[in-house]
Amino acid sequence: MNSLTFGILGAASAGASSYSGIILILLMIALMYFFMIRPQQKQRKQHQDMMSSLHPGDEVVTIGRLHGKIDSINKTDRTVTLDCEGIYLTFDMVAIARVVKTSDSKADNDSQPAASATPVSAADQVASAEPAADSAADSTADSAADQEK
DSSP: OHHHHHHHHHHHHTHHHHHHHHHHHHHHHHHHIIIIIHHHHHHHHHHHHHHHTOOTTOEEEETTOOEEEEEEEETTTTEEEEEETTEEEEEEGGGEEEEEEOHHHHHHHHHSOOTTOOOOOHHHHHHHHHHHHHHHHHHHHHHHHHHHO
């Protein structure tokens, strides 16, 4: 009987510490949200944005690390057909891990010529190659003469 009254009285006196337990549990839930759930939601949103921006011609990597170029996209079935060096494979859209190169950026790179490229005629290439060949022949002759001495 003494233990029963001690348990009841102990519970009554420990009322202030029960709030600290509830606060601790709420704090753990808040930490779990900010360190686990929220980053996963951000990552899922980024992946959905990437999936909605896929176009034929984009170069992608699948979750199995298969590299290919998108040939066609079926939005209703949520599948994508990849051209992997002439072999056409169909995957679920969730199997796309990342986009390596988009077709739009590739078109932009092809349309802008390189700034440092200057046109060089074939005669200029031959003329610039001849002195290099002569100096190489001279250095070979000099090294052969040094070896004979």
